[in-house]
Amino acid sequence: MQRAGGSGRGAGRAAVNIADTMNSGQVFLWRSVQKKGRGLWWYGVQGQETLRVDGDTGRTSTYRKGGKWSAYKKDLFRDSDNPGRIPESMPQDDVTAEAARRYRDLRIIRQDPYQCMVSFITSANSNIRRITGNLSRMAETFGRPVDVGGGAGTMHLFPAASALAGATIREIRECGVGYRAAYIKEASEMVESGEIDFGRIREMKDYGDMMDAMLAIPGVGNKVADCIMLFSLERLDAFPLDRWMLRVLGTRYGDVFGSRGSHAVSSAPSSAPSSSSPPSPLEHLTDKRYRAAHDKIAEYFGPYAGYAQQWLFKMARDDAGASWRQKM
DNA sequence: CCAAGGCCTGAATG
């Protein structure tokens, strides 16, 4: 476990745990390279830029022509959220408190919206290992190569929307994305044409309005929408509900969110639900039930509910065993 | 509105 970014609270920036942040399922095109001395560099693709992060301090640079790295100015790790104080805004129940204590330095990465959209369309009904391979192949096939030197060598920028919009479904499918290829092409066409305008969507004040805009994108359902909103559209109250989160909410927040029969839900990831278990509000999430759940969750966890989601998600995965983690 | 079933793929499981 590395904590970084200064020792004290109050005085300097709050700490940031780069490894936890990079390994929490938010991003897929980052990898670490051993520094010459102690520590790691993290190299990643962020839209049409290649970034490098100091694994100890979180200091972020962007690659410029001519082999230079210059300071990245977009607050990648959201220091402006004042992360050290976010736990105060959350409920003080035991589970949330434990997640905050263990993962308070796990940040939310401010991502490029188009890349984020394609990434999470690709993620649906998939797994991290495969998603990483899919996106890497898309970048290699449709993204411009950049030699950043150092230990990272040649990286590929994320494909521009025009590149994936102009590709054939077959070409996209050859990256291993299966039936999602058509969604990726169509969604890219919508971005290219301006039908999807992330700059405009980002300005929407109402969660429901923004959700409606996201659900108009092919391949985007509620869960993927929440990921895109949380990671790239400044919706920090977005709370992606996937199987893992449903399990956590059912087993550890049953009192709060009204899931019945929580004792019947095993903590083992592959356990099959009991065939005779009673229906729960958190099972078979339809759009309507998903939104209702969101409202209760946002009310309970507060304006930074998305951070709680990330911390709880990481805690659940870590406690279930680390075999899911992608090996790079 | 809701429930059920299909869907690419490949690593993991039996």
Place this chain on the structure above:
DNA sequence: ACATTCAGGCCTT
């Protein structure tokens, strides 16, 4: 070995 399951869902019926 070989078949089945399942993975951080979405879409259509």
